[in-house]
Amino acid sequence: MNTELVSRTGLVPEQANPIPTSPADALEVAVERVLAAVRPSNLADPLSDPLSGALTAEQSLRDALRRTEVGSDDALGQAVACAEAAAEHLRYLELQEARLLLVAARGQLVRSHSRRP
Numbered sequence: 187m188n189t190e191l192v193s194r195t196g197l198v199p200e201q202a203n204p205i206p207t208s209p210a211d212a213l214e215v216a217v218e219r220v221l222a223a224v225r226p227s228n229l230a231d232p233l234s235d236p237l238s239g240a241l242t243a244e245q246s247l248r249d250a251l252r253r254t255e256v257g258s259d260d261a262l263g264q265a266v267a268c269a270e271a272a273a274e275h276l277r278y279l280e281l282q283e284a285r286l287l288l289v290a291a292r293g294q295l296v297r298s299h300s301r302r303p
Contacts, residue, residue: 209254210262214295216250217269219243221288224281240284244276261301265294 220243247269256263268291275284 210295210298213250213254213265213269216247217288217291217295220247221285224285240276240279240281244273247273259298261294261297265291265298268294
């Protein structure tokens with residue numbers, strides 16, 4: 187199993203709970219799915235369309251971002267900022283930059299989860 191795809195729950199994105207309990211959880215699921223969608227092995231597949239995949243990934247990330255309220259959680263705010271920047275890079279098919287920012291967003295989401303009661 188590729189460990190970079192395992193979320194904080196220990197599940198690969200396809201196994202993640204399809205009904206997130208909070209907007210932050212929805213953002214985390216979206217980040218995991220987008221990371222899986224733009225991983226190099228998926229992009230090297232001759233049957234896949236990288237442009238379509240990146241644009242679909244960008245849209246799902248933007249949908250999750252619209253539903254996420256930061257409030258006073260600094261880590262969640264940083265995760266949102268990273269995810270927004272990643273969505274912008276996806277728009278221009280800058281996939282390495284988007285992946286780097288999504289990994290940073292995932293790290294901030296873990297920090298945010300550790301602070302919740």
